[in-house]
Structures are given as structure tokens and as C-alpha cells.
Amino acid sequence: MSLILPAILEQTKEGFLEKVFRISKLPALERIQVDFGDGEFIENKLLSAAEMDTLNPAFQWEAHLMLKAPNDFLDYQICGFKTIIVHYEAYSSPADLKKALATIKAMNFKTSVAINPKTAVKALADVEADQYLIMSVVPGKQGQQFIESTLGRIKQLKELKPHAIIEVDGGVNETNIKAIKEAGADLICVGSALVKADDVNLAYEKLQMAVNS
Numbered sequence: 001m002s003l004i005l006p007a008i009l010e011q012t013k014e015g016f017l018e019k020v021f022r023i024s025k026l027p028a029l030e031r032i033q034v035d036f037g038d039g040e041f042i043e044n045k046l047l048s049a050a051e052m053d054t055l056n057p058a059f060q061w062e063a064h065l066m067l068k069a070p071n072d073f074l075d076y077q078i079c080g081f082k083t084i085i086v087h088y089e090a091y092s093s094p095a096d097l098k099k100a101l102a103t104i105k106a107m108n109f110k111t112s113v114a115i116n117p118k119t120a121v122k123a124l125a126d127v128e129a130d131q132y133l134i135m136s137v138v139p140g141k142q143g144q145q146f147i148e149s150t151l152g153r154i155k156q157l158k159e160l161k162p163h164a165i166i167e168v169d170g171g172v173n174e175t176n177i178k179a180i181k182e183a184g185a186d187l188i189c190v191g192s193a194l195v196k197a198d199d200v201n202l203a204y205e206k207l208q209m210a211v212n213s
Helices: 013-023 074-079 094-106 150-160 177-183 200-212
Strands: 003-008 031-037 060-066 083-087 110-115 131-135 165-169 187-190
Touching (some): 013 031
Parallel strands (some): 165 187
């Protein structure tokens, strides 16, 4: 069964707390993803972990680092994140990526590696992580349209790493979420279609119905 994760992309602490408040009462919610951006790897500079308070331990929190070559993960540990997602494209070499993943693992995080839409799935062949994230939009902004070729990329990754946990992020809504699940996604991030909805509970219910129909 695919799991739906609200994805929070915010520039201010006030905006972050408002979104957490809106989604925290959703029934059976287990995991939440938070986006981080440095204004370099992506054009937007987002709220940093250093500006955040301790996170609610009732949820499994993922930190999606859209940052250039991140190597310092202490602030995420202090906040209470359980999974760190780094981008394949953020490092200058596979060796640098491997070193960062080793650091993340040594700090008792779950490791995850994301790839952008233009990065070939086969780039992950020699990358070992607890899970993998396929971006279905160009990272950095919520509200973009889902890139349809992502469905084929999910299937490619499933063939490349049959036992991997596969996550998809970007442009997900109630019209495409079932196809994403059927392609092989285990974790499905939903941003603006959920966290910006007028009625968050209704939007979540519709997404659950669509993915399980």
C-alpha cells in the first residue's frame, strides 16, 4: 500500500508552523516531508533547520535537502528528522555523494537519494541508500505540473532495484496518484494539492480514495 506524505515548502517559520498545524490532525498520517533550499541548488532560499523548533515525534519526518553538496546534518538531528534526502546532482562526484551518505548513516538517519527529471535512472545503479526519490517536477517550487515520463522512470527504478523503497515528489494530485502507485511508488509526496487546499481533510480523503480505488 502506497503511503501519502504531505510535503511542506516554506520560507518562514510562521508559514511552516501554520502548515504543520493544518495537516497534523489528518487521520492515520505517519510521515511528513519538509523541503530545504539554499538559493543555489534551487533558486529559492527556504526555511533552514537552524530556524526550526523540535518536531512533533508523533510523525516520521523527512528532510529533503535541495542544497549544494550538504555535509553538515546536525541541525536536522536536533530538530528530530529521521530521514535525510540528498540529491545525486548536488555533489561533484559519486565519491562525494557516498561520503555524505556514510555521514548520514553514521548519525542514525535513514538515507535517501533523489534524482531530478533530467538525470538518468541508471545513475542510481551503484548508489546504496534506504530509499530513493524520483522528482516528477523540476525541484524548488510547488504547484508545478506532473511530468508524465516519471511513470516510466518509476518502473525503470523498480527493475534496477527491485527491493528498493521508491518515493515520488512533485505535481501529485487525485487525478494521477493512482497511476503513480501502480507504476511502483511506495511513498507519494503531495505538496500544494494538499497543504494549500481550502479543506485539507477533504483533499486528503480524496487522495486516499483515489490511490486505493
